[in-house]
Amino acid sequence: MSSDLREFIMLLQSCQQISRPLAKSIFRDGQMFGRHVEKERIINFLLHTRGGSTGEVEVLPIIGDDGTGKATLVQHACDDARVRRHFAVIMLCCTYTITADRGTPVLRSKRSIGDGGINLNDPMQLFKGQLWDKKFLMVFEDVDMKKMQMLEGLLPSMGCSKEGSKVIITTNNRHVGALGTVDPITLKVFPFPEYWFFFKAHAFAGRDVEENLRLVSAGKSIAMKLNGSFFGAKIVGAVLRDQSDPKLWDMVLRDVAGLSLLGDAIAHVWDLADNLLPG
Structure with a gap:
């Protein structure tokens, strides 16, 4: 260390410290706090495909108590440029009740990234037409035991999708993690x-x-x-x-x-x- 730099550091140490409160919160809405390791685990799952075709879409469960940042974590992973380039379509879906007449799950999409021609009003029809030749990512939020039963009927229909398509589910119930084809990510x-x-x-x-x-x-x-x-x-x-x-x-x-x-x-x-x- 040079003598000039040493003297400068000594000068700074002799100065009185001044406390300056932040003008506003340092965290923006939706900004991720921690969880960077978990984010990279999600991205690694999304960008890499297991060797050998199994005839089923790969599913990653993310398990954590309410309020622990599951949705924010997934949002940041999906917003990563590498992920956006990798998938033709990224959809965030909610599951509702089973229809009385047909006995099929009703889905609604809250958000879609990618192909502008995708019909957001009826994602169930996507697997019969629009998505069969596209690599997609679907995210199902807040899956409870009732919604788990609906997904158990839905996920097999995704097996014929383009190789590399992925599904993420978030839940606060560890039993829902049984839907996963890979080990779940648990947020502590x-x-x-x-x-x-x-x-x-x-x-x-x-x-x-x-x-x-x-x-x-x-x-x-x-x-x-x-x-x-x-x-x-x-x-x-x-x-x-x-x-x-x-x-x-x-x-x-x-x-x-x-x-x-x-x-x-x-x-x-x-x-x-x-x-x-x-x-």
Whole structure:
């Protein structure tokens, strides 16, 4: 190290540190926090095909509690340029009830990337015509046991699709993972220090965290009750972001203290936000 650089570093170390709170949250809506290893695992699954034709479409289950970032993770994987180039069509689908007259699943597509000629209103018909010669990716979100039964009837019809076509399913039920043709990706709750960093960025954006230790204490207690839910951190963080009254923070803490396990608490978090957010 040169003497000039050493003197410059010593000068910086002698300067008083100035705390500058963020002007706004450092996380945009839909921005992924962590999960980069899992994202690359998804992309690797999408871009590579198993050797030898098995007559079935490859299915990757992604399992995790509600609010742990499954949808955001899949979104970022699907938005990767390599994935977009690889598939002619990428579709995000929802499953509904079984029709009474025909006994077949009714599908609706929420989003499609790729071929503009694809009929989004009836994805079931795609396998009979539009998709038979195209390499596609279909994502089924929030698959529960009832939807699992529907997919058990649907997935075999995809076996005649173009080689390399893939399916991703997201679920909070490990039994749904049996639909997979490869090992599932399981999203675990982040350790509290990492989750606290995420929650703090949403709840304290624009403020010096250390200026009010009572808010910090209440914030940590709230974050612990949210049990690693990114969704909960965003919603509750939005409630608290512009509030400096410790009484409000204590009220939120009392409310979330009654939350059950994460999977049963999402509706409660929504109700909390509806009650506390203005308008």
